[in-house]
Amino acid sequence: MINSYGTGHLAVKCFYSDNYSFPLPEGHPFPMHKYADAAMHLVDTKVIAATDLIDPGLAEEDDILRVHTSEYLSAIKNGSLPPQETRRMGFPWSERLYVRARAAVAGTIAAIEAACEEGNGCNLAGGTHHAFPDRGEGYCVLNDVAIAIRKLQARDKDIRVIIVDLDAHQGNGTNFILKQDPNIYCYSIHVGANYPSRKFEGDQDIELDRWVTGDDYLRRLKETLPIAVERFKPDLAIYLGGVDVHEDDRFGQMKLTTEDMRERDLFTMSLLRRQSLPLATVFGGGYNKDRALTPLLHCQTVGLAAHIHRGQLNIEV
Numbered sequence: 001m002i003n004s005y006g007t008g009h010l011a012v013k014c015f016y017s018d019n020y021s022f023p024l025p026e027g028h029p030f031p032m033h034k035y036a037d038a039a040m041h042l043v044d045t046k047v048i049a050a051t052d053l054i055d056p057g058l059a060e061e062d063d064i065l066r067v068h069t070s071e072y073l074s075a076i077k078n079g080s081l082p083p084q085e086t087r088r089m090g091f092p093w094s095e096r097l098y099v100r101a102r103a104a105v106a107g108t109i110a111a112i113e114a115a116c117e118e119g120n121g122c123n124l125a126g127g128t129h130h131a132f133p134d135r136g137e138g139y140c141v142l143n144d145v146a147i148a149i150r151k152l153q154a155r156d157k158d159i160r161v162i163i164v165d166l167d168a169h170q171g172n173g174t175n176f177i178l179k180q181d182p183n184i185y186c187y188s189i190h191v192g193a194n195y196p197s198r199k200f201e202g203d204q205d206i207e208l209d210r211w212v213t214g215d216d217y218l219r220r221l222k223e224t225l226p227i228a229v230e231r232f233k234p235d236l237a238i239y240l241g242g243v244d245v246h247e248d249d250r251f252g253q254m255k256l257t258t259e260d261m262r263e264r265d266l267f268t269m270s271l272l273r274r275q276s277l278p279l280a281t282v283f284g285g286g287y288n289k290d291r292a293l294t295p296l297l298h299c300q301t302v303g304l305a306a307h308i309h310r311g312q313l314n315i316e317v
Ligand SMILES: [Zn+2]
Pocket: 167, 168, 169, 242, 244, 284, 285, 286
């Protein structure tokens, strides 16, 4: 783990709230601990200063309603979601579920604002790319990135945004919501045969075989992302740095090592920042068999974002 921001550091705002977590039944596969663990680790190892950790509050319902239906919102607020829809979402209903989803959306909105103002911003949650306007699935309740983009467009309708989704799974919900928008470019690398079984086409879908190695993954990334960025000419980039690409992940079906992931993050964020693009980073998935490793892998991404922002890494891409 790289660390040490030193004195007079150039801050990278990281958005975090205790509301990012809520209690799950014993044995539930979702690693709800990862948010608090990552936030604590980033401060303890001096990757960020404690003052860079900011509570984003809760997203406004008016902002959420730019993407989600009022019927769906009422159901997750009131606990009236049909049982099959609750199962598809993957979380049991509780009052905290909606609070948690609103907090995570607020974090992504705030990270994008910080990126627009200062070049960089990180949400220590978010990337819930399987959420559709009228339903959630795959541990995703609200689509934070789509909501944040619609809010941004409300004040800057022509802004061009590239979503670089390197979570192991395709962002089917995000593509469904944003695909028709010519100002949004959805770029994704994922395992074609993995969840979700029904995919919605993005602007660039790079489908890899199951158990892809780091070498093959990184080659495809380096062949395609620079061209996508150069052609689309975005004003803002959003990076979903899902850590479920790791070789020991329970669901990702990829074989990247921790070092491969470091190269993935470094290449991607260096490329985007070299274009002087504002860059917002969000977590995405991560379900490592070693539960302690998941938050550390997210910290690796945030640590690299901070170092690139401060110009402390000079990596050729
Ligand atoms: Zn995933």
